[in-house]
Amino acid sequence: MAYPSRVFPLKASSPKEALLRVAETLVDGRVALHAPAHLASALAHRGVRVVPPEEADYVFLEDAAGLENLLPRVRLGHPLAPEEGATLVVAAPLGRGPLLRARGPGIPGEASFRLQVPLGVWPLRESLLSFPLGFDLILVDGRGVLALPRTVEVRPWDT
Secondary structure, three states: OOOOOOOEEOOOOOHHHHHHHHHHHHOOOOOEEEOOHHHHHHOHHHOOEEOOHHHOOEEEEOOHHHHHHHHHHOOEEEOOEEEEEOEEEEEOOEEEEEEEEEEOOOOOOOEEEEEOOOOOHHHHHHHHOEOOEOOEEEEEOOOEEEEEOOOOEEEEOOO
């Protein structure tokens, strides 16, 4: 999260394995998660609670195509506890797709990157975020991981 929009290497054989590696890093028995069945099963030994997305601390999604439907359902925190906003971990091809630009803390000036998610995600995300309330995004594929905290503004390059 300290270097938003920067892709860091992640050696995984597939996006599914990348999701598992990130989950194993972040999830323990104190958190609630919403995840595909195979991922929830792989984490069962950690004592995690599987809940609907509205109640989850961490939401895992195998396909970025479903992101627009999911975003309005995730936790944003509340003024006395903004840290209760969810973290979404989404499998999406990094380095491909539309050119995006990002601005905000941790980014000197402006950064550009390519990410294959539906373009409607960005205006929807912006409409839902109200700092300090919101959600953080972690995007993975088999080769890398990219973080977009709620403090970072993301827009398609042409806007």
